[in-house]
Amino acid sequence: MENLILIVSGPSGAGKSTLLKELPEEEFYFSISHTTRVPRPGEVDGRDYYFISRETFLEMLKRGDFLEWIEVHSNLYGTAKTEIDKAFSQGKHLVFDVEVIGAGNLKKYFGPLVVSIFIAPPNLKILEDRLRKRGAETEEKLQERLKRSSFELSLAPFFDYIVVNDDLAEAKKRFLSIIRAELCRPYRVKPSF
Ligand SMILES: Nc1nc2c(ncn2[C@@H]2O[C@H](COP(=O)(O)OP(=O)(O)O)[C@@H](O)[C@H]2O)c(=O)[nH]1
């Protein structure tokens, strides 16, 4: 059976983390990125991210440890090559939460069997309201995130699916429906019949 490789992308505050919480950890391995961003309250090192210094990140980059990486909102983010082995050795579906450029690079790397889902806010005003309500950023960081969101939204048509995160319960249903359907592809169904 082919395991699923799922890429979830979209602007900061669109609801990626919220929707990804719907996927059971017993079946899905969530790639843990390395980042130079400071942890938010409640975030745990080694669960949400590997929080590292810029110096350590650059050392890893020089060693060729990253499958892909990027600098966004003045922070470095990267997917370590070791994350892929971890998912496959556990026999789980592999899930990435990355910005749009990383999504494109991972798609190129893994090929056509990747499933990519773009999470979009209903509009920019609602996105801003949600980012403010989340309260994780200073005003300056929040503006940086909003500024990039139009660029991220412009790349939505390149994804396999778009889930507009309006009503959360409805968005969860649509998100899970896509994954359920993808798991029914002939090449992913274990032939026990
Ligand atoms: N390309 C790439 N993007 C990443 C990686 N890790 C996280 N991101 C993206 O970086 C952006 C900022 O993430 P984060 O600081 O957690 O903010 P949030 O999206 O507002 O929760 C998001 O779009 C993430 O999807 C990575 O390893 N590679």
Ligand SMILES: Nc1ncnc2c1ncn2[C@@H]1O[C@H](COP(=O)(O)OP(=O)(O)O)[C@@H](O)[C@H]1O
């Ligand atoms: N459908 C929704 N309606 C209202 N608030 C939402 C909805 N989806 C997510 N949120 C809230 O919006 C904020 C941003 O969501 P989050 O999942 O952190 O986004 P991302 O991971 O894409 O940056 C969070 O505070 C979250 O609780």
